Amino acid sequence: MPDAPSKPALAEGLTLALVALACIAFQVWLPTTHVKDNDYQAAVEVLNAHAQPGDVLLLNPWWSERARLFIPESVPVVGYLGSDADPLELNPRIWVLEQPNLPEVGRSQFWRAFSQGRTELSSEIRLGNLSLRLYKNGRARPVLFDARARLAEAKVYLELLDGSRQSCQWSGHSHRCPNGAEVLTEWRELKYQPRQCVRFFPPAQGAKLVAEFANLPAADSVVLMGGYIWEHAVHLGGVTRSDLGLEVNGETSTIPLPPGTDGLQRVEHKSSPAGSTVRVWVTAPNPADREVCFELYAFGAATP
Amino acid sequence: MTADLEARRDRLIAWGLFAFAFVLLLATEKAAGFVRDESFYFYAGENHARWFQLLLHSPSQAFTDAAITRWFDYNHEHPAGMKNLYGLSFLLFNETLHLLRPAAAFRVPAFALAALILPLTFLLTKPLFGRNAGIYAALVWLLVPRQFFESHISCFDVPVAAVWLLVVYCFWQALSRPRWWLYTGLAFGAALATKHNAYFIPVALIPFSLVKGWQSSVGKPLARALFVGINAAFVFAVVLYGVMVLALGPQGVLDSFRFPSAQLAIFVAAVGVGSWLLRRLSQSDLATFRAMAPLVAMAGLGPVIFYLHWPYLWHHPVDRTAWYISFHLTHNHYAWLYLGELLRGPPFPLMYVWVKTALTVPTSLFIPMVLGLIWVAVRIIRDRVTMLELLVLVNALVSILLISAPNVPHFGGVKHWFPSMPFLAILGAGSMVRGSDALRGWLATKKRVLSENVVFGVLAVLCFVPALIASVRIYPYGTSAYSELAGGLPGAASLGMQRQFWANNVSGIFEWLNSNAKPGERVWLHENHNLQTRDLQRNGMLRSDLVFVEGPWQADLVAYQYMQEFREQEFETWQAFGTTRPVTGLYLDETPQIIVYRRQR
Numbered sequence: 001m002p003d004a005p006s007k008p009a010l011a012e013g014l015t016l017a018l019v020a021l022a023c024i025a026f027q028v029w030l031p032t033t034h035v036k037d038n039d040y041q042a043a044v045e046v047l048n049a050h051a052q053p054g055d056v057l058l059l060n061p062w063w064s065e066r067a068r069l070f071i072p073e074s075v076p077v078v079g080y081l082g083s084d085a086d087p088l089e090l091n092p093r094i095w096v097l098e099q100p101n102l103p104e105v106g107r108s109q110f111w112r113a114f115s116q117g118r119t120e121l122s123s124e125i126r127l128g129n130l131s132l133r134l135y136k137n138g139r140a141r142p143v144l145f146d147a148r149a150r151l152a153e154a155k156v157y158l159e160l161l162d163g164s165r166q167s168c169q170w171s172g173h174s175h176r177c178p179n180g181a182e183v184l185t186e187w188r189e190l191k192y193q194p195r196q197c198v199r200f201f202p203p204a205q206g207a208k209l210v211a212e213f214a215n216l217p218a219a220d221s222v223v224l225m226g227g228y229i230w231e232h233a234v235h236l237g238g239v240t241r242s243d244l245g246l247e248v249n250g251e252t253s254t255i256p257l258p259p260g261t262d263g264l265q266r267v268e269h270k271s272s273p274a275g276s277t278v279r280v281w282v283t284a285p286n287p288a289d290r291e292v293c294f295e296l297y298a299f300g301a302a303t304p
Numbered sequence: 305m306t307a308d309l310e311a312r313r314d315r316l317i318a319w320g321l322f323a324f325a326f327v328l329l330l331a332t333e334k335a336a337g338f339v340r341d342e343s344f345y346f347y348a349g350e351n352h353a354r355w356f357q358l359l360l361h362s363p364s365q366a367f368t369d370a371a372i373t374r375w376f377d378y379n380h381e382h383p384a385g386m387k388n389l390y391g392l393s394f395l396l397f398n399e400t401l402h403l404l405r406p407a408a409a410f411r412v413p414a415f416a417l418a419a420l421i422l423p424l425t426f427l428l429t430k431p432l433f434g435r436n437a438g439i440y441a442a443l444v445w446l447l448v449p450r451q452f453f454e455s456h457i458s459c460f461d462v463p464v465a466a467v468w469l470l471v472v473y474c475f476w477q478a479l480s481r482p483r484w485w486l487y488t489g490l491a492f493g494a495a496l497a498t499k500h501n502a503y504f505i506p507v508a509l510i511p512f513s514l515v516k517g518w519q520s521s522v523g524k525p526l527a528r529a530l531f532v533g534i535n536a537a538f539v540f541a542v543v544l545y546g547v548m549v550l551a552l553g554p555q556g557v558l559d560s561f562r563f564p565s566a567q568l569a570i571f572v573a574a575v576g577v578g579s580w581l582l583r584r585l586s587q588s589d590l591a592t593f594r595a596m597a598p599l600v601a602m603a604g605l606g607p608v609i610f611y612l613h614w615p616y617l618w619h620h621p622v623d624r625t626a627w628y629i630s631f632h633l634t635h636n637h638y639a640w641l642y643l644g645e646l647l648r649g650p651p652f653p654l655m656y657v658w659v660k661t662a663l664t665v666p667t668s669l670f671i672p673m674v675l676g677l678i679w680v681a682v683r684i685i686r687d688r689v690t691m692l693e694l695l696v697l698v699n700a701l702v703s704i705l706l707i708s709a710p711n712v713p714h715f716g717g718v719k720h721w722f723p724s725m726p727f728l729a730i731l732g733a734g735s736m737v738r739g740s741d742a743l744r745g746w747l748a749t750k751k752r753v754l755s756e757n758v759v760f761g762v763l764a765v766l767c768f769v770p771a772l773i774a775s776v777r778i779y780p781y782g783t784s785a786y787s788e789l790a791g792g793l794p795g796a797a798s799l800g801m802q803r804q805f806w807a808n809n810v811s812g813i814f815e816w817l818n819s820n821a822k823p824g825e826r827v828w829l830h831e832n833h834n835l836q837t838r839d840l841q842r843n844g845m846l847r848s849d850l851v852f853v854e855g856p857w858q859a860d861l862v863a864y865q866y867m868q869e870f871r872e873q874e875f876e877t878w879q880a881f882g883t884t885r886p887v888t889g890l891y892l893d894e895t896p897q898i899i900v901y902r903r904q905r
Contacts (some may be wrong), residue, residue, distance in 0.1 A: 002756075004749055005742035012675055013739030013746070016668075016763060023668040023770035026788045027777075033794070034894060063797045065896045066889070073885050081644065081800065081868060099894065103791030104798040187879040189872035194884075230872035231639075234648055 026103075033101040039128035040070035043097060046125060046132060051075050056091040058083065060098040060110045067097055081192045084113035087139040089299075094118065098131040138302070144217045145298035147280070148185045148196060151175075155212040156183050158203055159281070165210075175211075179203050183211060188229045188293050191263035197226065197293035202242050202284035210281040218274035219298035222248050225266045226255060226294030233262040235289050242284035242292055248272050257292065272298065314430060318423035321442050325419035328446065329455055333408055333415070335780040336456040337811030337845075343835035345387055345458050346394075346410050348379040353391030355615065369619040376616035380624065381631045382460060384614040385497030389413035390458045407843045410458045417463040418455035421445045424469045425726045428476065429733050432692055436760045437733035444729035447771040448665050450718055451725060453782020461719035464499035468723040471495055471505050471602075472699055476692065478598040479516060485594065489601025493609025500632050501703065501723055508702045510599060512695055517595035527589035533581045534596050538603065541574035561622040575604040638715040639869035644800025646868055651710035657721060658704070663790035663801065664718050665725075666771035669732060670787065672739075676731025679738070700727035717783055717805060736763060781809045784892055793893040803866060807831040809897045810863050811845065812890030816900070818847050820888075821861060826851045828859035830873060856880035862901045877901050 005013070047057070057071055059079030068077050075095070078086060088094055096114070100107060117138030125132040147154070156168040156175035168177035174184030185198050203209050216222070224246040227233065236259045244255040248269045255265045272278075278298075284290045338346075355375035359366040366372075376384065390410045398409035422445060426438035433441075446452050455462050471491045478484035495502035514535070521527040548557050548567070561567045578600045586593040611617050617624050637649045642656060653659075662670060680697045683689040689697075703721040706712065713720075740760040747754055770788065778785045778793075784804045786796035797803055810829050821827065827850050829837060837852040853859050856877040864874045878884045882904040890898035 002741070002745040002748045002753075005745035009738050009742035010746055012735060013741075013743035013763070015675070016672060016736065016739040017743065017766060019671045020668040020763070020766035020770065023666065023788045024766070024773075026792070027770045027773040030792050030794075030893060031777075061794075061798050063896065064894055065899070066891045066894060068884065068886055068899075069889065071885075073883065077884070080871070102794045102798070102894065104795035106798050187875040187884075189875050192868060192871050194871070194875045194878070231869070 030103070033099070033103070033129055035066070035099060035129045037070075039130045040067060042127040043067075043130055043132050044070050044072065046127075047071065047075055047095065050122075050134070051095070052093060054091055055093045055095060056088055057095045057097055058086070058088070058114070060084070060096060060114075061102065061106065064097075064099050064102075080194065083193070084110045086193075088137055089140050090143055090297075092137055092140045093121070094135045094137050096131075096133045096135060098133075099129055100131050101129050141220070141302045142300035143297055144219050144300050145213075145222075145296075147211070147213060147294075147296035148198060150213060151183070151185055151198060151211075153213070155214070157210055157212075159208040159210050161206050174199075177203075177209070181209065183209070186293075190227045190229065190293070191233065193264060195264065195293070195295065197295045200226070200244075200280070200282050200292050200294050202282045202287040202290050202292065204287050206283060206285060208245075208281040208283045210279055213278045213280075213296070216272060216274070216276045216278055216298050219272050219276075220270075220301045221299050222246070222269040222272050222276075222278060223266060223297045223299060224253075224255065224268075224280060224294060225264050225297075226292055227263055227265045228257060228261060229291040229293055232289055232291040234260060236260055238286075239289045240284055240286040242282060242287075242290045244292060244294060245279075245281045245283075246296075247279040247281070249276050257290075314427070314435070317435070317439065318426055321422035321426055321439070322419045325422045325446060325455075326415050329415040329418060330408070330412070332779070333411055333456050334405075335811070336453065336782075337780060337808035338407065338836050338839050339457055339459065339783075339806035339808045340831070340833060340836065341459055341806070342457045342808075343833065343839045344379050345382075345390060345460075346407070346839055347835050349387045349390030349394060349410055349458065351375045351378055351391070352384060352388050353395045356388075356392060356395070367618075372615045372618060376614070380616050381628065382499065383497045383610065383628075384616065385494065386413065386417075386458070386460055386463050386499075388613070405843050407839065411456060414456065414458050414463065417466040418445075420466045421462075421469060421726055424466070424473050425729060428469070428473055428692075428696070428726075429730045432690075432696070432730065433734045433737045436757060436764075437737045440736055440760075440764045441726070441729040441733035443768065444669050444732065445726060447669060447768055447775060448725065449771075449775045449778045449785035450664055450782050451722065452775050453778075453780060453785070454719055454722070456780075459719075460499040461716075461722050464495065464501045465722040465725065467491060467495040467498050468501065468505055468699070468703075469726050471502075472509070472695065472727075475509050475512075475598050476695060479594050481594075485597030485601050486605075488598035489605035490609070492602040492606045493613075496606050496610040497613040500629075501720075504702055504706055506599075506602060508695075508699045509602075511698075512691065513595050513599045516691070517592050520591035520595055521589060524589050524592070527585060527592040530581050530585040530588060531592050531596060534578050534585070534600065537574050537577040537581065541570050544570050558622055558626050563621075571607070575600070579604060635713050637713050639867075640715045640805075641800060641802040641868045642714075647714060650712075652712070652714045654708060654710060656714055657708045660718055661704070661721075663786055663796060663799075665787055666774055667788040668767040668770050669729075670789070672732030672735040672767065673728040675735035675739075676728070676733070679734060680731060696727050696730050700724050700731060715805070717802070736760065736767070739763060778892070780811065781890075781892055781897065784809065784895075784897060793895050797895045802868075803895055804897055805867070807836065807865055809890060810865060813863055813888060813898050813900055814840075814845055816888050817850070817861070817863070821847065821850055824849050824851060825860045826853045826858055828853050828856055828862045830863060830870070831865045831867075856901075860903050864899045864901065866896045866899060874899065 055075055057075050057077045062079045062083045065079050071077050118135040121136050122134040152170055158166040158177055166178045168175040174182045176182055181201055185196055187194055188197055226244045239259045241258040246253045246267050253267045255267050280294055280296055282292050390413055393412040394409045397404040398406050422442040426442040429438035429441040474484050474488040474491045478488050495505055517531045521531045582597055582600050611621055640647045680693055703724040707721050740763045744759040783806050784793055786793050790796040840846040841848050856862050857880050862877045881901050886899045887902045888900045
């Protein structure tokens with residue numbers, strides 16, 4: 001006959017048994033949270049029927065990118081570390097595709113970051129382990145001008161320290177500059193975020209690379225966004241700061257980019273009249289490793 | 305049962321555990337893809353094998369520096385021990401006997417070393433907590449998914465865990481049995497020949513030798529004098545080296561290190577005097593001798609075996625050893641995602657190792673480890689701890705504490721503190737024994753009398769089942785394994801943890817690739833280097849007509865390995881291919897691991 005156990009020993013034994021049972025339950029339950037291909041197909045059918053140009057699909061959790069296999073490219077899929085708080089200001093409507101049953105999904109955190117300024121337009125559609133909801137994006141603003149779409153018309157040149165200019169030639173795909181630089185729109189990463197932005201690497205010897213856009217429509221604000229691409233943001237040794245500048249009708253604002261500045265930075269110029277000329281420029285004392293890209297928008301007033 | 309019968313039964317169990325693990329690893333190896341480093345070691349192992357062939361056919365040529373450099377220069381940042389074994393195994397099982405495919409042939413020594421962990425763990429656990437606990441602790445090694453996966457591959461992290469355990473086992477035996485001091489020295493030499501973690505083994509053993517030697521020599525003036533003398537010989541040597549460094553500078557000491565030189569003379573003198581005093585001690589007091597002999601053997605045999613096992617050192621022992629040590633002292637820091645932050649360099653979070661262990665070891669196995677650690681801590685406080693308990697505790701903590709230092713590189717998942725894991729399993733086994741005994745007692749109060757074996761067995765099975773399910777589900781993607789505490793792999797992804805590393809998960813899309821790639825298509829396997837693709841084709845895992853390229857711009861198909869630090873390369877693929885939509889991928893518990901894109905025509 002065994003001795004009666006001490007309380008700590010019994011607690012140890014019960015803890016081990018209960019933890020083991022909980023772990024078994026977890027391992028049996030986890031596969032039930034998986035999403036079936038049919039559920040994604042059903043989501044696609046909803047999107048095909050109801051999505052509008054300019055809509056975007058936001059993932060929760062941000063990493064649940066299996067959706068990309070199914071969602072048509074006409075609806076951009078957004079999911080990156082930090083995307084919960086993305087204002088998505090180019091997209092008036094947001095579809096939120098959730099997997100609410102996954103463990104540690106951090107739903108409350110997501111909704112806290114997401115909800116401000118968003119209004120639900122449809123009730124939740126449950127598709128197996130998927131949940132789909134449509135929101136009006138109160139943080140969106142009407143896009144009156146997008147530099148990426150008008151890049152071919154831009155005047156792009158190098159501005160040397162003595163003020164002289166060297167033009168870059170449009171090749172049908174990119175602006176090619178005398179120093180070998182190319183200015184074009186491409187997918188790049190800014191702190192995990194995929195951005196289609198304009199490649200804009202600073203030239204050598206303190207010169208400026210300039211992109212000049214003329215005849216902008218009247219706008220509530222002109223916004224320049226940009227930053228260091230990928231790991232170039234975190235390199236600290238042997239590099240200098242860069243400056244990304246915005247000049248609207250001669251008024252200048254600058255985004256300083258000291259080494260270590262990671263992610264998309266922005267500067268906003270309030271209200272510009274029709275026919276404005278906007279210059280975007282970049283410069284760095286030492287251009288090595290200073291890979292920068294930008295986006296430039298003229299926004300109308302946000303609709304309530 | 306007589307002691308002889310007991311010992312025979314234990315030997316049988318130990319061999320049984322070894323055989324079980326070896327056969328299991330061999331039977332499941334085919335699924336394990338090639339990690340980045342493994343292909344380096346395949347290549348190096350094959351080079352070493354060629355040198356051994358040269359040694360057989362033309363010994364005089366083989367001993368020249370030119371021949372040695374030709375075959376050993378590649379990957380000389382690691383000692384040759386395991387690579388020698390991998391290469392010889394390849395020669396035997398693939399090229400000579402044609403029994404195994406090349407990768408399996410290279411891996412056989414890795415299976416053997418990994419399998420060795422089980423009997424050694426059993427043998428160290430048994431005197432502490434009994435036979436059942438020994439079997440439990442041994443099996444834990446295979447039930448931690450990351451350990452199980454890495455037990456298959458021809459790298460060094462599991463082998464060094466095995467030889468570390470071997471040294472400790474030999475050391476423990478040496479304190480009470482003849483000749484084991486010699487085995488300790490030999491095992492330590494083998495450890496040095498395996499990986500540089502071995503340099504820290506003495507840290508975990510010296511205090512025990514000193515305490516035991518001191519205690520054994522109480523009231524024995526001659527033994528005490530010899531004990532002090534042996535220590536003094538080595539301390540004096542260390543002081544002399546220190547003085548040389550101060551006088552000449554570290555580089556000066558290296559530059560003047562020749563054969564013969566003062567540096568070598570100090571080593572020979574210390575080992576010589578130590579051995580002479582040790583011999584006298586063996587005649588004077590056996591207990592004190594047994595405490596000190598393993599250390600002297602390690603000090604004497606370790607460096608000699610290290611030098612002899614690695615032909616690359618034969619003609620340039622000092623320069624090349626210095627380079628090897630310097631390589632690891634100044635190792636790169638690779639980016640590593642931890643709790644939503646991409647760590648790129650020191651200082652690293654102090655709790656990283658503990659958190660990572662908690663989130664990757666199956667929780668039903670981890671909790672007993674934690675309770676076991678607490679139990680030893682309580683025993684220390686109550687002054688009831690035994691030397692073997694302390695020995696296990698110290699060895700459970702040394703690697704963990706070492707890697708916890710904020711300046712030590714933190715990449716590589718949990719593999720850098722694998723040497724701690726068998727010792728944590730031993731402590732966990734203690735918790736299982738206490739817990740099952742208590743449950744048995746409690747059940748008895750409810751009029752349910754069950755045998756010790758039954759209650760322990762049921763509790764062990766309960767703890768093993770979730771770990772087994774997790775292992776089966778995640779294998780062969782071991783670097784992606786996360787525990788129940790993390791919420792599994794999806795939970796870990798939401799917590800912002802590194803989802804994979806080492807580029808082997810790409811094997812999950814090979815079936816699709818072999819079926820869907822057009823003849824001669826150009827493929828970029830992101831993060832796979834050309835030796836990996838060579839090995840994948842050589843072992844029949846990928847079609848031989850596929851052409852491997854170095855980036856998306858030259859490729860028709862891209863298999864991107866999802867890692868936070870490489871997102872730019874996925875977006876570069878979007879740019880190059882004109883699409884953001886993948887065609888297939890490897891998704892584990894919904895988490896993207898490998899994402900395949902095809903160029904838009």
